[in-house]
Amino acid sequence: MKAENxxxxxxxxxxxxxxxxxxxxxxxxxxxxxxxxxGENGSGKTTLMNMISGIYYPDEGQIFVHGEEVTIxxxxxxxxxxxxxxxxxxKLVDVLTAAENIVLGLSGPTRLDITAVATRISKLxxxxxxxxxxxxxIYEMSVSEKQTVEIVKMLYRGANILILDEPTAVLTPQExxxxxxVLRNMRDAGKAIIIITHKLxxxxxxxxxxxxxxxxxxxxxxxxxxxxxxxxxxxxxxxKVTLDIDRPDPVDPQVRLVMKDVTCxxxxxxxxxxxxSFTAYGGxxxxxxxxxxxxxxxxxxxxxGLTPKESGEIEYYPPNSETMDIxxxxxxxxxxxxxxxxxxxxxxxxxxxxxxMDMTDNMMIRSYRKGGFFWADRRAPKTLAExxxxxxxxxxxxxxxxxxxxxxxxxxxxxxxxxxxxxxxVLMVAYPVRGLDINSAYTIYSLLNVQKMRGVAVLCVGExxxxxxxxxxxxxxxxxxxxxxxxxxxxxxxxxxxxxMTQSGKGGER
Amino acid sequence: MPxxxxxxxxxxxxxxxxxxxxxxxxxxxxxxxxxxxVPGMMYMGGIAGLAAAFMYERGTQTPNPSVxxxxxxxxxxxxxxxxxxxxxxxxxxxxxNQNVSGLALTTFGVGLGNFFGGSLSKLAGGVGQISTAATxxxxxxxxxxxxxxxxxxxxxxxxxxxxxIAIAVSVVMxxxxxxxxxxxxxxxxxxxxxxxxAAGINVSLYKYLATVIGGAICGLGGLYFVMEYSGGTWTxxxxxxxxxLAVALVIFARWRPLNAVWGSLLFGALYILYLYIxxxxxxxxxxxxxxxxVVTIIVLILTSLRxxxxxxxxxxLGQHYFREER
Numbered sequence: 001m002k003a004e005n006x007x008x009x010x011x012x013x014x015x016x017x018x019x020x021x022x023x024x025x026x027x028x029x030x031x032x033x034x035x036x037x038x039g040e041n042g043s044g045k046t047t048l049m050n051m052i053s054g055i056y057y058p059d060e061g062q063i064f065v066h067g068e069e070v071t072i073x074x075x076x077x078x079x080x081x082x083x084x085x086x087x088x089x090x091k092l093v094d095v096l097t098a099a100e101n102i103v104l105g106l107s108g109p110t111r112l113d114i115t116a117v118a119t120r121i122s123k124l125x126x127x128x129x130x131x132x133x134x135x136x137x138i139y140e141m142s143v144s145e146k147q148t149v150e151i152v153k154m155l156y157r158g159a160n161i162l163i164l165d166e167p168t169a170v171l172t173p174q175e176x177x178x179x180x181x182v183l184r185n186m187r188d189a190g191k192a193i194i195i196i197t198h199k200l201x202x203x204x205x206x207x208x209x210x211x212x213x214x215x216x217x218x219x220x221x222x223x224x225x226x227x228x229x230x231x232x233x234x235x236x237x238x239x240k241v242t243l244d245i246d247r248p249d250p251v252d253p254q255v256r257l258v259m260k261d262v263t264c265x266x267x268x269x270x271x272x273x274x275x276x277s278f279t280a281y282g283g284x285x286x287x288x289x290x291x292x293x294x295x296x297x298x299x300x301x302x303x304x305g306l307t308p309k310e311s312g313e314i315e316y317y318p319p320n321s322e323t324m325d326i327x328x329x330x331x332x333x334x335x336x337x338x339x340x341x342x343x344x345x346x347x348x349x350x351x352x353x354x355x356x357m358d359m360t361d362n363m364m365i366r367s368y369r370k371g372g373f374f375w376a377d378r379r380a381p382k383t384l385a386e387x388x389x390x391x392x393x394x395x396x397x398x399x400x401x402x403x404x405x406x407x408x409x410x411x412x413x414x415x416x417x418x419x420x421x422x423x424x425x426v427l428m429v430a431y432p433v434r435g436l437d438i439n440s441a442y443t444i445y446s447l448l449n450v451q452k453m454r455g456v457a458v459l460c461v462g463e464x465x466x467x468x469x470x471x472x473x474x475x476x477x478x479x480x481x482x483x484x485x486x487x488x489x490x491x492x493x494x495x496x497x498x499x500x501m502t503q504s505g506k507g508g509e510r
Numbered sequence: 511m512p513x514x515x516x517x518x519x520x521x522x523x524x525x526x527x528x529x530x531x532x533x534x535x536x537x538x539x540x541x542x543x544x545x546x547x548v549p550g551m552m553y554m555g556g557i558a559g560l561a562a563a564f565m566y567e568r569g570t571q572t573p574n575p576s577v578x579x580x581x582x583x584x585x586x587x588x589x590x591x592x593x594x595x596x597x598x599x600x601x602x603x604x605x606x607n608q609n610v611s612g613l614a615l616t617t618f619g620v621g622l623g624n625f626f627g628g629s630l631s632k633l634a635g636g637v638g639q640i641s642t643a644a645t646x647x648x649x650x651x652x653x654x655x656x657x658x659x660x661x662x663x664x665x666x667x668x669x670x671x672x673x674x675i676a677i678a679v680s681v682v683m684x685x686x687x688x689x690x691x692x693x694x695x696x697x698x699x700x701x702x703x704x705x706x707x708a709a710g711i712n713v714s715l716y717k718y719l720a721t722v723i724g725g726a727i728c729g730l731g732g733l734y735f736v737m738e739y740s741g742g743t744w745t746x747x748x749x750x751x752x753x754x755l756a757v758a759l760v761i762f763a764r765w766r767p768l769n770a771v772w773g774s775l776l777f778g779a780l781y782i783l784y785l786y787i788x789x790x791x792x793x794x795x796x797x798x799x800x801x802x803x804v805v806t807i808i809v810l811i812l813t814s815l816r817x818x819x820x821x822x823x824x825x826x827l828g829q830h831y832f833r834e835e836r
Contacts, residue, residue: 096701105709
């Protein structure tokens with residue numbers, strides 16, 4: 001039998017507003033093959049797969065399943081084609097059992113014979129080597145058990161093309177091995193498997209072929225046997241892009257903040273920050289790189305006193321004053337010391353600003369404690385809002401316009417501007433230019449540089465390595481909650497950082 | 511002994527109206543819709559049933575009780591269902607706030623009931639003159655032989671057909687929710703609509719149907735009150751707080767229709783307990799009328815403390831679902 005393409009994509013494009021998420025992508029996967037799709041965050045991997053599974057509809061291009069052109073408008077269209085996608089966020093109903101979740105939405109006799117369903121599940125499990133209890137409720141399950149339910153759900157529905165979005169992100173190494181064994185069994189049974197990932201070692205261990213995406217574009221595909229960590233990293237990060245970002249030399253760098261051996265554990269018991277230690281200096285910008293969810297948020301929040309720390313301590317060296325231990329202080333006390341956090345989350349407004357309130361009120365969120373006993377002081381925040389509009393060139397009809405109505409770039413300027421206005425000594429920003437156009441991004445860069453020249457210790461979590469390399473003085477790299485190294489941004493290369501982000505390289509410790 | 515029998519009978523008579531409301535609301539809430547329009551839909555069902563019977567009996571020389579019964583039943587179902595439909599359009603299609611829409615529906619339904627109640631009184635020739643004797647007699651008809659058994663007949667078989675329909679609805683709903691494919695889909699919609707959507711379930715359709723049918727069941731509660739309980743007449747604002755008690759019973763029953771059956775008996779008993787406590791004045795009565803709500807609060811506290819997932823409301827209750835929102 002000729003090896004046929006289970007799925008073939010031709011010239012697929014998808015835009016979200018002005019952003020091109022996928023730009024004329026051609027891709028194919030055969031039955032009995034594991035294809036890894038590799039790329040950095042925001043390279044368009046998930047978007048592409050969402051178009052195969054019916055979550056998004058492509059703006060351009062054709063999709064062929066087993067050689068026939070198909071139109072997939074919703075997940076409902078994808079099932080009959082045998083396409084099943086396992087998302088990063090599991091689509092399971094917590095209070096139902098595994099069997100109930102698996103059979104959910106399937107047609108059949110009115111009366112639901114759950115015992116028969118469970119028997120079929122056990123048969124499937126035996127065939128591919130899963131470990132699953134059909135009668136266990138989802139909320140009693142571990143992450144890896146839930147993932148198993150998702151995969152079995154797809155197989156139960158007769159899927160022969162399986163797409164897994166970063167399946168190992170939440171698994172322990174042992175669970176990962178078990179998953180890989182199952183995936184190999186499924187490949188050998190003739191199923192086409194696509195796995196989205198940014199972990200190079202897993203790509204090499206599991207896949208037959210690798211396709212690489214970068215910034216929404218298809219870079220190429222190679223046989224895994226012919227690939228190495230180095231060659232894949234190069235394809236993934238691409239050649240260095242020269243950005244004309246101004247980078248003044250640090251003035252008189254002084255130790256400002258020292259994190260010692262800090263570990264954070266989230267409510268689910270997952271270690272989000274693993275014995276992290278580093279030093280931040282006043283008058284420099286310390287970049288923080290890592291794939292999404294490597295502990296960046298926890299790193300900043302543990303400094304700001306928002307995330308509880310399991311162990312470790314944080315020391316603060318105020319300018320011209322005594323060193324102090326800020327490990328156990330509350331967020332308010334830390335903020336009062338001049339350590340300011342400006343976090344721009346994915347939805348921008350989620351943390352830090354209230355969309356329905358105007359600029360004055362949003363300034364007041366930070367200053368309301370300064371008001372009188374009962375009456376809030378609106379005059380000072382209003383002056384501040386007007387000042388920020390003026391200096392940061394925020395485009396808005398006026399201070400009384402709800403912040404949510406402003407464009408993304410302007411919202412971010414409000415957010416960063418407010419934190420800067422409080423004359424911080426440590427300024428932490430996360431994704432400050434996320435979703436911004438070039439000009440707004442450059443405004444934010446120069447704002448950060450101004451703070452740096454004032455002697456502020458700037459911590460900047462970023463996604464774009466080119467920007468971090470051009471803007472920062474040093475770059476700290478996180479991988480899976482660990483600090484894998486700190487490099488000098490003036491001499492480091494993208495490949496070097498890329499390898500540290502994927503845990504397969506060594507960085508220079510400073 | 512006879513005192514206990516009357517007490518039980520009265521408790522059941524109080525409870526059935528609440529049970530209908532609770533059943534309707536459980537079905538609605540299982541789809542993730544928190545419809546606080548229960549009192550409104552009860553009024554709508556009650557007045558529609560009454561109006562249908564009244565018009566029929568007015569227009570016929572010798573009204574046939576069975577025809578009146580059927581007409582009133584259909585009118586109440588349709589009116590209650592319409593209430594649910596209004597709510598569905600507002601919250602599912604237009605994505606209006608569920609709490610506000612539900613409360614508005616209550617205000618609307620109570621007003622509608624009182625308005626047409628007044629109109630009917632005028633037609634009948636004055637307040638309290640509405641009479642639908644033939645239809646009401648059909649609603650109050652009891653089983654001939656079983657009714658005559660001493661004690662057992664008094665306690666179990668001294669009620670009209672609607673009482674047994676209410677219990678049947680609970681049993682059927684319980685079976686539907688827990689044993690059928692569609693019931694599973696409905697629960698999934700209420701728990702996690704995004705997951706249900708991804709599984710190919712038509713979320714809006716399930717929400718619409720559950721809410722409209724739930725509304726129709728609430729409408730039967732109103733019909734029961736007007737026909738079997740009041741004997742086919744209308745008093746403005748006569749329903750008291752039965753609608754809200756139904757909402758409280760949903761929480762008390764922890765969203766399980768079978769729990770609602772005995773819960774309704776308990777609520778009914780607590781609701782009339784003050785009549786059986788000697789020496790209560792007008793003001794002290796009210797403390798006893800509070801009891802059903804007090805039990806509900808206790809149940810809420812206990813279930814919150816136990817943190818058992820199965821005892822919690824459907825997870826997406828009160829939130830509307832829109833696929834492209836993220």
